[in-house]
Amino acid sequence: MKVEMLKKVEVVVREYQAEKDLSGAEAVDRMCDVGASGTVSLFTDLLGDPVCRVRHSPAFLMLVAETTGPNKEIVGLIRGCIKTITCGKKNPRVSAASTATAAANPIYTKAAYILGLRVSPFHRRMGIGLKLVQRMEDWFRSNGAEYAYMATDKDNEASLRLFTGRCGYVKFRNPTILVQPVFAHRQPIGRRTAVIRLSPTDAETLYRRRFSTTEFFPRDIDSILHNPLSLGTFLALPVSSASAWTGSIDSFLANPPESWAVLSVWDSKSLFRLEIRNAPLLWRGLAWTTRAVDRAVPWLRIPSVPNFFRPFGGYFLYGLGGEGPAAASLLRTLCRHGHNMARAGGCSVVVTEVSASEPLLPGIPHWRRFSFEEDLWCIKRLDEEYSDGAVGDWTRSPPGTSIFVDPREV
Structure with missing residues (x-):
């Protein structure tokens, strides 16, 4: 009935x-x-x-x-x-x-x-x-x-x-959705890489000239980059090539170094919160244990699992790209920079989504258990x-x- x-x-x-x-x-x-x-x-x-x-x-x-x-x-x-x-x-x-x-x-x-x-x-x-x-x-x-x-x-x-x-x-x-937990410790950036923050205008110029033919590229990229939720665009160069950046995006694009990488950070935490529900007690216990051990011996820098069993927020990494033999390594440094920004912003995850055949995929840190390899x-x-x-x-x-x-x- x-x-x-x-x-x-x-x-x-x-x-x-x-x-x-x-x-x-x-x-x-x-x-x-x-x-x-x-x-x-x-x-x-x-x-x-x-x-x-x-x-x-x-x-x-x-x-x-x-x-x-x-x-x-x-x-x-x-x-x-x-x-x-x-x-x-x-x-x-x-x-x-x-x-x-x-x-x-x-x-x-x-x-x-x-x-x-x-x-x-x-x-x-x-x-x-x-x-x-x-x-x-x-x-x-x-x-x-x-x-x-x-x-x-x-x-x-x-x-x-x-x-x-x-x-x-x-x-x-x-596409592939990649999720990286935000740990209690800052991720090392390294001395061999220079990370440069671009203005929204310079970032727009870079994206339009290098990525505008990529599928799903938004014609109004300027609106995204100038949105308050866009927390910045960052360019990574080898320190040995840092002189290629003179403060002018036009000069950089006219004569770029052999390798470089770029990404932007978006504040999803201000839009919505996430939560893992109905997780087995074993999962909860193991996650709590990693946090407890990390608090007890912080000098070991154990990658403890954040508390995903209550509402949490995250940052989204977008506009990932680069060129040259060291591009994947430089992108990995930028992802660490994004992780550190998320840590300072009180987030529990950083997330990105890329093509499953993305050449720079090896440079994106993520936990496979939390990621979705085939969206x-x-x-x-x-x-x-x-x-x-x-x-x-x-x-x-x-x-x-x-x-x-x-x-x-x-």
Whole structure:
């Protein structure tokens, strides 16, 4: 009888209204824990504002599904944003003599991103998720988006059935999410590497000239770098090549050293908190033991495990890149610098997301147990009437070696 009643539930999909929907939306989000297994729920959002995850994007929307009748209840929600990103590159026609100095031009598209589809566990298999996605796609189309994409766990069968089975999305890219705990001790930077903080303007120049043809590169990179949540962009050079930096980004790019690396840091801690729930007592005990031993003998600098079993925050490393034979080693130094910033900021983790084939992957410190080696991005072409343009149908394009992960979507 209870199942029959649930099948008859009718919902209305409408725009989120913070004044009356906050508690209901947060309750749905809390019920929908995202877990790597059935027993441990990893990275559960503890939201103060459900729209905060997309608010910093150029155009964003949050929808809720609400039951009809006298006892209205929010039973589902979805977030989406629209931006202009790189979907390919166009190589200029040049003579053989000028090939070395020619630069490829990015091909941009207006793309939409679906983030945080949630349906109450008591109201699933009723088509509510499908209604939310379809309504969001209508908004995407009305705002001129050519593609929509979303990210999910490769083992999330319910999500894949909905998006690839019913909504027409196809599996597209397999990024890797890398998580590094923040320890009680500072990570060593070393004397062989110079770390230089770039101004947002210089960072924008560097990213546009070196990374603008990377897939998913945001055309409004300046908005990201000037956002208060962006805590800085850092350039790493070998000390022996530090003279290559004269304070001018133009001079640096005109004659860069053999090896260099760059990354930026984003303050996710100010947007949301995370928590590991339902962890076995053994895990809790082992984590507590590492912290206790580290407090007792701090000079050993034991990599103790932070307390992940209560709400914690983290920093996100984005815009990772570099060139030269020592680039991976220099990037490792920058990741340590990001770790130290997170430690000073009261964080428990630093997180980044890169392509699974990223050449600099060996230079990114992480704990494999906490990381997700195969995230899954799915994509859909929203309107088949769009011309193929210079890149053709992006959904059918082969992956490159790198992607640019927008911190506003994390």
